[in-house]
């Protein structure tokens with residue numbers, strides 16, 4: 001059994017992992033994920049409270065969000081690999097997410113990066129396979145970039161990670177990445193300030209974040225376009241409906257919540273292509 005420390009940023013990896021397990025049970029046609037179940041069973045973590053919350057109608061929507069987000073980002077990775085089959089596939093703030101394996105085409109290379117203590121647990125539960133490496137770094141320490149081989153292209157993705165970063169830190173990170181990895185792409189999920197405020201009661205609480213004002217959230221992709229002249233393009237799609245439309249597969253309450261997330265919380269998947 002592997003232990004995850006409580007009340008840390010690292011603990012936030014539990015919610016998406018558990019959400020994927022719950023979705024796999026409740027919506028097997030949309031999100032079959034036996035691996036999420038296996039990983040949860042290997043952790044020394046009391047899931048009782050999270051389980052109760054996620055089994056409620058509202059909680060279940062949270063599970064749908066994290067499972068759909070993984071689907072969206074995996075879609076983007078597979079799309080990038082069509083043109084660059086041997087690319088580096090880099091999971092930033094990977095937690096215990098196995099997207100690389102879900103996208104592996106047999107020739108690309110996977111890099112899973114998270115804080116060293118998370119990587120210690122990952123090495124036990126999800127040891128790196130062939131053409132895969134787990135790397136323990138704080139993403140704000142740019143030395144992680146030296147580990148990546150971008151010679152056949154690189155696609156970076158971050159799932160539920162930048163909410164824990166100050167806006168300035170995300171801007172600096174992207175500017176450095178654009179210089180270091182020309183022609184690479186990064187995809188990630190975002191929401192607006194209203195969404196971030198709502199998360200202070202759940203996700204961000206564990207990480208000790210209560211005042212979200214300095215933390216990363218965006219209303220419109222144009223805010224990112226203005227960051228750097230090394231960005232070739234910035235595109236955005238709806239998080240819940242932009243990659244496949246699950247609207248007709250869910251109950252009426254969840255339909256309403258999908259509309260709320262699109263219009264008022266601006267939950268989006270953003271893709272930045274570097275020049």
Ligand SMILES: C[S@@+](CC[C@H](N)C(=O)[O-])C[C@H]1O[C@@H](n2cnc3c(N)ncnc32)[C@H](O)[C@@H]1O
Nearest residue numbers: 010012013016093094095097115138139159160
């Ligand atoms: C909400 S979890 C998401 C985990 C995973 N991406 C998923 O979707 O299952 C956020 C993850 O980001 C990692 N993280 C946050 N800040 C980080 C940083 N500065 N450097 C490396 N990892 C970080 C946390 O340790 C945690 O694993």
